[in-house]
Amino acid sequence: MKIAVTGVAGFIGSNLADRLITEGHAVVGLDNLAYGPREQVPAGVDFRPVDIRDPALATHFAGCDAIFHLAAKNCIADCQDDPLETADINVTGTVNVLRAARDAGVVRLIHAESSAVYEGSGVLPTPETEMAPRSFYAVSKQAAGAFAEGFARFEGLHLTGLRYFGVYGPRQDYRRTIPPVMSAFILALLRGEPPTIYGSGEKRRDFIYVDDVNDFHLQCLADPRTIGETFNLGYGVTYSVNEIFAHVAKLLGSTLEPVYRPDLRGEAQTTHADIAKARALGWQPRVDLDEGLARSIRFIRDHVIANPNPVRAAERGAG
Ligand SMILES: NC(=O)c1ccc[n+]([C@@H]2O[C@H](COP(=O)([O-])OP(=O)(O)OC[C@H]3O[C@@H](n4cnc5c(N)ncnc54)[C@H](O)[C@@H]3O)[C@@H](O)[C@H]2O)c1
Incomplete structure (x- = not known):
């Protein structure tokens, strides 16, 4: 087509x-x-x-x-x-x-x-x-x-x-002032910098x-x-931001601690998808969190960290 x-x-x-x-x-x-x-x-x-x-x-x-x-x-x-x-x-x-x-x-x-x-x-x-x-x-x-x-x-x-x-996944917008959590954590830990968590880290997300x-x-x-x-x-499963951080840190073998900053406005406490409707048509998410994070880490390591001249930073991005 x-x-x-x-x-x-x-x-x-x-x-x-x-x-x-x-x-x-x-x-x-x-x-x-x-x-x-x-x-x-x-x-x-x-x-x-x-x-x-x-x-x-x-x-x-x-x-x-x-x-x-x-x-x-x-x-x-x-x-x-x-x-x-x-x-x-x-x-x-x-x-x-x-x-x-x-x-x-x-x-x-x-x-x-x-x-x-x-x-x-x-x-x-x-x-x-x-x-x-x-x-x-x-x-x-x-x-x-x-x-x-x-x-x-x-x-x-x-x-x-x-x-x-x-x-989430490869090319998730890591150039934003405040990137989505997956990219933000991976990028910071690969650079050896402590990542920022906004709020308590107890907001839950369906990734x-x-x-x-x-x-x-x-x-x-x-x-x-x-x-x-x-x-x-969605995946139909939620993780807190703190849990995502712990997964990323474990996969990267990092002991760096996150820095907590005031909460961002306008963000829901929990997102959790009921995916029964898409499932009823035979669709099923196949990539679990560890596999998805491992692939995201590979992308950021190979295409962002390894590239000394990354794509021009967008001032404020989307997502
Ligand atoms: N990424 C997510 O988790 C997520 C969640 C919910 C909904 N969405 C929706 O999915 C869609 C894609 O999201 P994404 O994460 O790939 O976002 P993205 O910002 O990476 O991509 C959006 C693209 O649209 C382009 N664009 C913006 N305004 C335009 C215009 N006026 N004319 C032509 N192009 C324009 C941007 O340059 C950008 O390349 C969006 O509609 C978004 O609202 C994304």
Whole structure:
């Protein structure tokens, strides 16, 4: 198939593009490089340096069989600081992607939502029905999802919404001012620096390795039961930040102690995915925490630490 991926220079988009190419698909990759670096776009991608708000976006989707829409502004703190740009990229940008898909005659579209929409829900593990956004980022994902439903109903698009939990793995954004915990811990310990933990470290997270997410991406292309549905993609198991630190330290044989700093605002106490819906279609996460961390460590050791001139640091990243 010929598949378009928006956000192809980002963490999940670049991993997805790699996998699609390995599976024999042709990939048209779109990204304005606001957060993802050009160097991260896999070889073999037909790369287009465009913004998803481009009025001529449909020309890039011509002849595609499906679109994965992953591009977004997704650092929760940045989104909280700038609701206007958040709406512009995540809502208007998504509407433009949906409109361009329709105009290009591409019916199948899979779009990234987020577990952040469950921030205010007390139901754990959380099923897909428990929407309770508590941040502008989450609200933007909910609004984009509502427009996607509109395009399914009024324009006949075949849509699937994916609510990722804490995705991790190679190319997870380690360049951010405050990187996600996995990358932050691995990077600090490999450099021999004490990592920072914000808050008590007792927040619990459901982490899913990027290859498991890609398994479901591929299933979306092949399984018509995914059309018109929204799925949680998590592991269905939670770890505290302190437990993640302990795992990383053990794998690296480090005795460095973390430094605790004041909590970050806008972060849920616990995320825990109810993955029964995706499981019912035969999908199953396969990469456990130790294996996923070992692979993430290998990537950071080989591509970040070993590279004296890493990709230019983004001032404030996404994730
Ligand atoms: N990583 C996670 O754990 C996670 C969790 C929940 C949801 N998500 C969602 O998954 C998607 C991918 O996340 P990621 O972690 O790969 O993020 P990422 O920041 O690594 O990638 C996003 C990419 O989108 C691009 N982009 C941003 N604005 C754009 C615009 N206006 N036009 C074109 N490109 C633009 C960025 O340059 C970047 O390369 C996002 O929609 C995100 O909200 C991710």
